[in-house]
Amino acid sequence: MQNFRHMIRKVRCDNTDYEELKLDSEEKTFSPNLWFYQNKMKSRPDDVSIEELQNELFGNYTSQEKMHAYIQWLFPTQEIGTNSEAYVLTPEEIKLFRKDEMAKDRLLKSYRLMLDFYGMKLLDEKTGEVCRADNWRERFENLDRNTHNNLRITRILKCLGILGFQHYQAPLVHFFLEETLVNGNLPSLKRSVLDYFIFSVLDRSERKVLIRFAFEKFKPKEEFVWCPKRIQSRFFREMNH
Secondary structure, eight states: OHHHHHHHHTOOOTTOOHHHHHHHHHHHSOOHHHHHHTTSSOOTTTOOOHHHHHHHHTTOHHHHHHOOTHHHHHSOOSSOOSOTTSOOOOHHHHHHHHHOHHHHHHHHHHHHHHHHHTTEEESOTTTOOEEEOTTHHHHHHHHHHOTHHHHHHHHHHHHHHHTTOGGGHHHHHHHHHIIIIISOOOTTTHHHIIIIIHHHOOOHHHHHHHHHHHHHHOSSGGGOOSSOHHHHHHHHHHHTO
């Protein structure tokens, strides 16, 4: 996860001349992930556009579970996945994607699609707050049974952080911490939430808040290994103050 966060720190978006970058990158640089989200390129190997894929998958839980090639197209990152015909994001693509409102709107739709698949929904587009959907029991059972979705969620979290939705990361992780550590749901997901989901969050202060919440809710405390003992001691003192 440190490698992931290090790669993102290398991407500098705020000081980029967008028009100059647009001319350099869109015309000269191969940008398949951006083109896919601009509806200019179809996914491989399925040969479907972003709009076709989203329409085909939404609510089609069997396809979402059994198909695997689509996840890297919907949520590209800088890391290689299992679909050899998908592409990793380049720094130029990331900068351009973050400036493209239509592409970001489509990414948000992809996020809603996957939340629905997992029995969740987006409550607030500004804050990223999520909650259970009406069919959460059925979808939680599927999520707990099919643990490859743990990797998918890690990818989704990373993609959100990379492509302009960093503020959505912590609310999603907090939701899963609440469900696993407080409500006792999704036992097969618990380890991934602690090992991977928390540390996919790019904002350091938000990671600290999540780690503290996890420590407060985790039992037994002596088995908590996701921060140093000196930090745990400080948490104890603050909790008992």
